[in-house]
Amino acid sequence: MSVPAIILTYLAAAAGTLLLGLAAKWFDRKVTARVQYRKGPPWYQPVADVLKLLHKETLVPSTGRGAGFLIAPAIALGATALAAAMLWAPLFAHEGSFLGDLIVVIYLLVIPPLATILGASASGSPHAAVGASREMKLILAYELPFVLALLVGVIHSGWTLQLGKMAADQQGQAGATLYSISGVLAMIVAILAVQAKLGQVPFDLAEAECEIMSGVFVEYSGPPLALIYISRAMLLATLPLLLILVFWGGLKLTLTGVPAFLGKYLLLLTLVTLIRNTNPRLRIDQAVRFFWLGLTPLAVLAAVLALVGRYKGLSWL
Amino acid sequence: MSEIWNDPVLRPILAVLAFGAVAYVLSRATAAVGRLLALAAGICVIVCGAFLAAEVPTDCPLVGAIAVGQLSLPIRFAVTHLGCLVGIGAGAFAVLIALYSFRGMAGEYWEGKFYAYLIWALAGACLVGWAGSFFTLLLGWELVTVMLFLMLNQGQPGAEIGAAKTYGVLGFADACLLLAVALMLSPGVAGKLQPGQPMYNLALPARAAPLLAGSLGAIGYAIYALLLVAALAKAGAVPLHTWLPAAAERAPVSVMAYLPAALDKLLGIYLLARVALDVFRPDHTMQLILMSIGAVTIIAAVFMAMMQHNLKRLLSFHAVSQVGYMVLGIGTGTALGIVGGLFHMLNNAIYKSGLFLMSGTVGRAAGSDEIEDMGGLARRLPVTFVCGAVAAAAISGVPPFNGFVSKWLVYQGALSLHSGLGAVMLVVAVFGSALTLASFVKVLYSAFLSRPPVEAAARIAAARENFSMAAPMVVLAAGCVVLGLFPHLVVGNVLVPAVQPVLPKAAEEVGSSVWGMAGGEAGQWSPFTAFVLIVLGILGGVVLLGIFALKKVRVVRPFLGGELGIGEDRYRMPGTGFYETVKRMPALKPLLEHGERGAMDLYRWFGRYGGGVVQTLRAQHTGLISLYVAWVMVGLAAVLAYLLMAGYLKS
Numbered sequence: 001m002s003v004p005a006i007i008l009t010y011l012a013a014a015a016g017t018l019l020l021g022l023a024a025k026w027f028d029r030k031v032t033a034r035v036q037y038r039k040g041p042p043w044y045q046p047v048a049d050v051l052k053l054l055h056k057e058t059l060v061p062s063t064g065r066g067a068g069f070l071i072a073p074a075i076a077l078g079a080t081a082l083a084a085a086m087l088w089a090p091l092f093a094h095e096g097s098f099l100g101d102l103i104v105v106i107y108l109l110v111i112p113p114l115a116t117i118l119g120a121s122a123s124g125s126p127h128a129a130v131g132a133s134r135e136m137k138l139i140l141a142y143e144l145p146f147v148l149a150l151l152v153g154v155i156h157s158g159w160t161l162q163l164g165k166m167a168a169d170q171q172g173q174a175g176a177t178l179y180s181i182s183g184v185l186a187m188i189v190a191i192l193a194v195q196a197k198l199g200q201v202p203f204d205l206a207e208a209e210c211e212i213m214s215g216v217f218v219e220y221s222g223p224p225l226a227l228i229y230i231s232r233a234m235l236l237a238t239l240p241l242l243l244i245l246v247f248w249g250g251l252k253l254t255l256t257g258v259p260a261f262l263g264k265y266l267l268l269l270t271l272v273t274l275i276r277n278t279n280p281r282l283r284i285d286q287a288v289r290f291f292w293l294g295l296t297p298l299a300v301l302a303a304v305l306a307l308v309g310r311y312k313g314l315s316w317l
Numbered sequence: 318m319s320e321i322w323n324d325p326v327l328r329p330i331l332a333v334l335a336f337g338a339v340a341y342v343l344s345r346a347t348a349a350v351g352r353l354l355a356l357a358a359g360i361c362v363i364v365c366g367a368f369l370a371a372e373v374p375t376d377c378p379l380v381g382a383i384a385v386g387q388l389s390l391p392i393r394f395a396v397t398h399l400g401c402l403v404g405i406g407a408g409a410f411a412v413l414i415a416l417y418s419f420r421g422m423a424g425e426y427w428e429g430k431f432y433a434y435l436i437w438a439l440a441g442a443c444l445v446g447w448a449g450s451f452f453t454l455l456l457g458w459e460l461v462t463v464m465l466f467l468m469l470n471q472g473q474p475g476a477e478i479g480a481a482k483t484y485g486v487l488g489f490a491d492a493c494l495l496l497a498v499a500l501m502l503s504p505g506v507a508g509k510l511q512p513g514q515p516m517y518n519l520a521l522p523a524r525a526a527p528l529l530a531g532s533l534g535a536i537g538y539a540i541y542a543l544l545l546v547a548a549l550a551k552a553g554a555v556p557l558h559t560w561l562p563a564a565a566e567r568a569p570v571s572v573m574a575y576l577p578a579a580l581d582k583l584l585g586i587y588l589l590a591r592v593a594l595d596v597f598r599p600d601h602t603m604q605l606i607l608m609s610i611g612a613v614t615i616i617a618a619v620f621m622a623m624m625q626h627n628l629k630r631l632l633s634f635h636a637v638s639q640v641g642y643m644v645l646g647i648g649t650g651t652a653l654g655i656v657g658g659l660f661h662m663l664n665n666a667i668y669k670s671g672l673f674l675m676s677g678t679v680g681r682a683a684g685s686d687e688i689e690d691m692g693g694l695a696r697r698l699p700v701t702f703v704c705g706a707v708a709a710a711a712i713s714g715v716p717p718f719n720g721f722v723s724k725w726l727v728y729q730g731a732l733s734l735h736s737g738l739g740a741v742m743l744v745v746a747v748f749g750s751a752l753t754l755a756s757f758v759k760v761l762y763s764a765f766l767s768r769p770p771v772e773a774a775a776r777i778a779a780a781r782e783n784f785s786m787a788a789p790m791v792v793l794a795a796g797c798v799v800l801g802l803f804p805h806l807v808v809g810n811v812l813v814p815a816v817q818p819v820l821p822k823a824a825e826e827v828g829s830s831v832w833g834m835a836g837g838e839a840g841q842w843s844p845f846t847a848f849v850l851i852v853l854g855i856l857g858g859v860v861l862l863g864i865f866a867l868k869k870v871r872v873v874r875p876f877l878g879g880e881l882g883i884g885e886d887r888y889r890m891p892g893t894g895f896y897e898t899v900k901r902m903p904a905l906k907p908l909l910e911h912g913e914r915g916a917m918d919l920y921r922w923f924g925r926y927g928g929g930v931v932q933t934l935r936a937q938h939t940g941l942i943s944l945y946v947a948w949v950m951v952g953l954a955a956v957l958a959y960l961l962m963a964g965y966l967k968s
Contacts, residue, residue: 003846003849006846006850007849007850007853010850010853011853014854014857054861054865055865056869057868057869057870057871058865058867058869058870058871059870059871059872059873060870060871060872060873061872061873061874061875062872062873062874062875063768063875064875065695065696065766068695068766070862071855071859073858073862074854074855074856074857074858074859074861074862075855075858077854077855077857077858078851078852078853078854078855078856078857078858079851079854080854081850081854081857082847082850082851082854085850099729100725100728100729103725103728103729103747104716104725104847106747107714107715107716107721108716110715110751110754111715114715114754114758117758117762118758118761118766121758121761121762121766121767122695122766123875124766124767124768124875125875125876125877126877126888126889126890127876127877127878129762129767129890130890132758132762133890133894133895133896136754136755136758136759136895136896137755137895137896137898137899139751139754139755140751140752140755140899143747143748143751144744144748144751147743147744147747147748148744151740151743151744154732154740155740159732159733159735161728161729161732213876213878218875218876219875219876222865222869223861223862223865224862226861226865227858227861227862284898285898285901285902288898288899288902289902289903292902292904293903293904303740304737307737307740
């Protein structure tokens with residue numbers, strides 16, 4: 001692929017993810033509303049929110065480092081867009097992925113929370129500082145079980161770190177990773193880690209409106225807040241793609257494959273929304289303990305089962 | 318004599334040694350000569366190294382031999398890809414650190430001597446890099462250790478404790494190396510070797526077929542283990558790492574950035590790699606041991622680093638943790654892993670040296686190395702902040718910086734073992750890099766972004782950038798970016814040819830993931846393309862901000878729940894409290910406390926129990942002549958008994 005073609009693909013993927021992300025935000029709000037016996041907003045509400053924010057004035061705290069404070073949301077946006085493009089490419093064409101791209105995606109997905117932390121630190125607000133420290137601890141907490149869970153997918157598809165190959169392998173004889181004991185366990189762990197990556201309840205401790213007043217975002221307003229909103233929405237649209245690629249067979253471009261993919265995607269989105277609507281927020285120490293002492297052993301178990309299954313040739317394990 | 322002077326390898330080394338001697342002689346009179354000589358020595362090594370690199374690999378003729386009794390200890394050189402990398406790298410670091418020290422060491426009472434030691438350490442590193450025999454290697458190795466001790470000894474009051482510990486651990490490591498060399502000369506080994514093989518008459522040839530450690534029997538394993546101890550202690554892997562944090566706290570930052578952060582890593586890992594590639598072909602058990610050491614080093618040291626509140630100590634624990642990736646990579650025994658580990662060696666030297674320099678500038682501005690005394694320096698030291706942030710991102714493996722590429726190669730190397738062990742290593746390594754990120758978030762927040770404490774505010778407000786201190790950091794940060802975007806510069810030109818003779822599939826394996834880095838062909842990762850794309854994304858955001866945000870900007874007081882007094886210390890959140898939650902985790906708490914008290918510190922254990930033995934022996938010295946006579950009799954009886962049993966006294 002030539003460089004202009006890569007750039008075009010990237011722009012298309014970024015724009016598509018943005019639209020999908022806003023739609024996903026609406027879906028999330030609609031489902032939440034239904035859970036709470038409300039009607040919910042119209043479909044264009046997220047777009048309206050972004051447009052409104054873009055036309056507000058920008059408030060910069062007097063204690064802050066203006067440049068770092070303003071550029072952080074843009075960094076989050078750039079990294080999210082690239083991660084999204086790298087997930088769309090292997091979905092549509094298995095050759096669209098390269099050796100070890102899973103690792104690149106894992107690392108790229110750390111950049112948005114990192115940018116959030118730096119932006120929060122640059123605001124000079126003590127609330128944001130508390131939020132930043134929580135966000136970092138949350139990364140530490142979920143990263144371990146998350147990587148372990150992804151490892152299950154890696155083992156199932158024959159030790160490959162290439163997303164396209166993982167999807168291709170699952171569409172072949174072996175079947176999707178999810179249709180095995182270890183796959184189910186890993187998927188549970190991964191969904192919960194994704195919940196934390198998205199900063200959704202019960203893992204929204206970095207924002208925690210009623211404790212630290214939006215924490216990391218407390219000083220953001222207007223257009224920078226719109227950027228944060230956009231990159232969050234894109235992340236919401238992107239992470240289910242990763243789960244589907246690693247555990248659930250990717251996208252098959254056939255008459256049954258596309259609707260199946262859409263169904264899986266909506267199911268994951270609904271699951272994330274339902275979890276956030278039915279759970280209270282954890283304290284940070286509870287969250288760390290939950291991921292390290294609760295989910296990590298589960299993920300280790302899944303990885304061991306997957307290994308045993310691989311060596312003994314038992315694909316259901 | 319003229320032959321010696323004509324040797325293309327020895328000539329620059331002798332010149333550098335002479336530079337050092339001149340700098341030492343003139344050190345009392347003026348430090349300015351030392352500064353210039355240090356720069357000149359570094360440049361001389363870089364230039365000569367570049368010429369040597371044109372003809373690799375070459376085995377140079379014997380330069381001379383030192384006769385000790387019947388033994389003849391050969392001094393010879395061999396020019397290898399790795400050796401040139403080490404030599405040129407050491408020269409470049411010498412130049413950068415010398416430049417930084419123009420200001421950083423100015424006014425120190427031993428400034429002149431510092432440059433002399435710096436130059437001699439460079440000569441030692443070159444001796445090691447271009448060594449063609451184990452004896453030459455040993456000479457350079459010792460020279461570097463002694464220079465490190467002399468330099469560490471001169472820091473703030475109390476530095477001698479750290480220096481003594483360093484000398485204790487590294488002296489032990491050097492003794493191991495010496496013992497390994499002695500064992501190579503023992504009849505049991507020397508008799509089994511053929512001319513041309515490594516270790517034959519102490520040879521460390523450029524083009525060698527590595528031996529199987531088992532082919533020499535138990536003594537082969539002993540030599541391997543001793544070489545391993547020497548290499549790992551120099552590089553600073555657990556459990557031989559404790560000299561690093563002990564030395565870091567009070568040593569001058571120029572010394573830390575030059576030796577433990579850069580040169581010692583290059584030398585230690587260089588020896589490890591030469592041993593693995595040219596001397597002994599590691600078998601499965603050895604790989605297992607190496608990989609385990611690597612994984613433990615990564616995770617144990619990074620947890621300790623996260624809990625530190627002294628910036629230099631924190632950095633020194635990271636200097637330990639990063640070694641784990643290199644050892645892990647080399648331990649995998651795969652081309653991807655070894656190339657990744659060696660690339661990480663270079664990358665780590667670059668960003669860790671930059672981070673130590675950053676800590677020096679920051680410590681100078683804040684007047685303290687404790688991170689709770691710092692804050693708000695991003696405004697005063699923007700260049701240092703950006704360079705520090707780049708280096709911090711690189712060490713945490715954030716793409717597209719250099720640390721990411723080498724870690725990515727190591728991960729693939731570990732996974733290509735297709736075993737549960739490889740998978741465990743992968744997870745440990747990825748998690749270690751999240752922990753690294755966490756501790757640098759704390760550093761960046763505390764030093765640069767948080768508000769300074771009220772009493773330090775005036776001092777911090779007066780801080781300014783200085784060209785000679787900022788320029789080396791800019792160069793090192795640029796190195797992080799360039800090697801991140803164009804890794805094939807080193808990987809393709811130096812590292813793959815270095816491992817190719819031993820692992821013939823290297824070009825193919827590494828090539829399938831790294832060649833693509835050059836051009837960004839389909840199906841391959843191109844860091845440059847990724848960089849362009851990510852910048853494009855950021856630019857998109859900035860344009861949006863430019864259109865909308867910068868129209869109406871208003872500076873407001875930050876929200877404090879209705880409270881005033883944002884300038885006061887009670888609304889200041891120091892970075893020291895960032896990870897208290899993690900520290901109090903049920904399983905971690907006791908481990909971290911033991912770690913902080915030195916549970917992993919072999920030096921301390923030796924001190925405690927060695928001290929006990931000494932006290933027991935000392936108690937026997939009562940001064941009573943009859944007791945001494947009794948001891949002599951017991952000793953005599955023991956000797957007689959041994960001789961009788963061994964059959965010496967039959968006739």
